[in-house]
Amino acid sequence: MSNESVLLVYPPSQWGYIDRFCQPLGALTLGSILKEAGIKVNVIDLSGEGWSPQQLFNHMNEENYTHVGATILTPFRDIGYGILKAAKKINPNVVTLAGGPHVSFFKEKVLTEYPELDVAVSGEADLDIVDIIQNPTKKFYDLGCVEDIDSLPIPDRSHVRQIEYNELAGIYMDDSASMKWIRGCPWRKCRFCSRNELTLKHRRRSPEKIIEEIAIIQHELKYKNILVVDDSLALNTKFAKTILKLKIKEGLDIPFWALARVDQIDEEAFQLMKRANCSGLQVGIESVVPRVIDLYKKAPGDPKEWLPKVDRALELADKYDIIMIGSFIVGGPTETAKEIQTTIDYLRTSKVDIVQPFAFQYVIGSEFWHEAIDSGQLKPDDIYAYNDKKYGTSPYTAKEIFDKVLEAEDLVNSPVLNPGRYVRLVKKFIKQKKWRVIWKNILQLPKIIQGLLLEHPYDIVIEDELND
Known part of the structure; x- marks a missing residue:
């Protein structure tokens, strides 16, 4: 088991709003990959959980994660980046990561807009996520797509089975x-x-x-x-x-x-x-x-x-x-x-x-x-x-x-x-x-x-x- 402890967060459209339409399959697949690599990982779907900002803050404070990543959706980008800012407030040494459609469109520009962000990932990170966590070589990764999606593990739904x-x-x-x-x-x-x-x-x-x-x-x-x-x-x-x-x-x-x-x-x-x-x-x-x-x-x-x-x-x-x-x-x-x-x-x-x-x-x-x-x-x-x-x-x-x-x-x-x-x-x-x-x-x-x-x-x- 490695020393890293990773939190992947899927933000809500607004705090406290519950949306139980779809599981965050991208984050859950990354969770499976990190788990197979021996990295401790947790995935939280804030849309499904309906947590308040204070609940998430308390959770991050208790768990002391080494890495916190968030999916950034353009309409709700401020919520996503706010989560990363809160993670830095709890632990200035935490490594913050962002991916998702907003990063894929704006590329490395997001690094200048949000100083709390350490690593930005454009594209599909499935094949690179372990190296990004354990051996990061740059602040911006412009990745392509996974050609053989059969090679990927199924999403680890244990993180959201309670929802x-x-x-x-x-x-x-x-x-x-x-x-x-x-x-x-x-x-x-x-x-x-x-x-x-x-x-x-x-x-x-x-x-x-x-x-x-x-x-x-x-x-x-x-x-x-x-x-x-x-x-x-x-x-x-x-x-x-x-x-x-x-x-x-x-x-x-x-x-x-x-x-x-x-x-x-x-x-x-x-x-x-x-x-x-x-x-x-x-x-x-x-x-x-x-x-x-x-x-x-x-x-x-x-x-x-x-x-x-x-x-x-x-x-x-x-x-x-x-x-x-x-x-x-x-x-x-x-x-x-x-x-x-x-x-x-x-x-x-x-x-x-x-x-x-x-x-x-x-x-x-x-x-x-x-x-x-x-x-x-x-x-x-x-x-x-x-x-x-x-x-x-x-x-x-x-x-x-x-x-x-x-x-x-x-x-x-x-x-x-x-x-x-x-x-x-x-x-x-x-x-x-x-x-x-x-x-x-x-x-x-x-x-x-x-x-x-x-x-x-x-x-x-x-x-x-x-x-x-």
């Missing part, structure tokens, strides 16, 4: 282990997404390794559900279908959810998902207007084919009792109120079971963000800026756009304003025989109803444009 990850778009999923079948988005062309610039190339794990991990999750760790959190998983591929067939063959009946592309699912995939005990999918619909889909570069081919593909996927999901969560964007560049209304009207009457509307943001590293910077509409320090007419990028204010998001969420998801959607959702849970999940979701209804703003109008419109 029940169970929430997805307002739905209770049951006690879930997060998984990745791939690394890197296979599409990487959506103009609103930063993965075009920050995500390394697309790589796949072998189906056999994935099945091995599923067996451990079900039989050894005793989780009740799996959430596959890959970027844009294509379920109509031989790769995905092989995994589903092996899961069925091996009798691994643990339920699972997945994040997938809505335009790359065929009927055979739905048949296999049903047999493999898939509960539901989260898919990015974004819009049903061809001009907007073309603007976003959301899909290959003719943008007029997007809506028929969405319709087909929703019909098949309904046929095979797979729950569908659809996300969409409100207020994109040049998107009109009529185009927003078209998407809202579609979602209100479609077979999407739950919708997730998001206000458009100029996300750092995205093509839209770079264009806005180059044109002078945004400043370089406008990172994660909501679209707003003050930037000259929209005729609407960010508040107007955000109000539309809230209205859309209420109108489509409300069990009061849209009861048929909840009836269909419950029917799917019943057909899946998810009795515990049904009961847990029923218990959520009073909370959902209490939060509804029933005075919202039924039409998501901006009056000035319609009057024109």
Whole structure:
């Protein structure tokens, strides 16, 4: 056993806020690698734990770590760096490390912005983390990607086993282990997404390794559900279908959810998902207007084919009792109120079971963000800026756009304003025989109803444009 004692922290979006959607798989994988190297390591997911700053401070003070590392996410970077600053306050000799998307974008610049930071790592650190801890040779590491991701150990979930990850778009999923079948988005062309610039190339794990991990999750760790959190998983591929067939063959009946592309699912995939005990999918619909889909570069081919593909996927999901969560964007560049209304009207009457509307943001590293910077509409320090007419990028204010998001969420998801959607959702849970999940979701209804703003109008419109 080495003399190092390492703490890896996944920061929250805000202190005390609990988000139990996904396990921090990157940090947990690094935890496995360090443990195998004989290095004492602890991983804390502050989003899942809901700790206060004082609780973390007390913990670091008691444990006397030699190294403290934090994942730095751009919207919450001050929290991440604040953790490292606190570690230095406790022990000036502690080695502080930072990785994550923010470091990968800003590179060594982060070292000048945050004097408490000793080592910054851009890229995937899996193959280098032991040397970085034991024999650091520089302050900034610009790493590439791990080509053979099958060579990596599975994440050490013992660090977070006490946390029940169970929430997805307002739905209770049951006690879930997060998984990745791939690394890197296979599409990487959506103009609103930063993965075009920050995500390394697309790589796949072998189906056999994935099945091995599923067996451990079900039989050894005793989780009740799996959430596959890959970027844009294509379920109509031989790769995905092989995994589903092996899961069925091996009798691994643990339920699972997945994040997938809505335009790359065929009927055979739905048949296999049903047999493999898939509960539901989260898919990015974004819009049903061809001009907007073309603007976003959301899909290959003719943008007029997007809506028929969405319709087909929703019909098949309904046929095979797979729950569908659809996300969409409100207020994109040049998107009109009529185009927003078209998407809202579609979602209100479609077979999407739950919708997730998001206000458009100029996300750092995205093509839209770079264009806005180059044109002078945004400043370089406008990172994660909501679209707003003050930037000259929209005729609407960010508040107007955000109000539309809230209205859309209420109108489509409300069990009061849209009861048929909840009836269909419950029917799917019943057909899946998810009795515990049904009961847990029923218990959520009073909370959902209490939060509804029933005075919202039924039409998501901006009056000035319609009057024109």
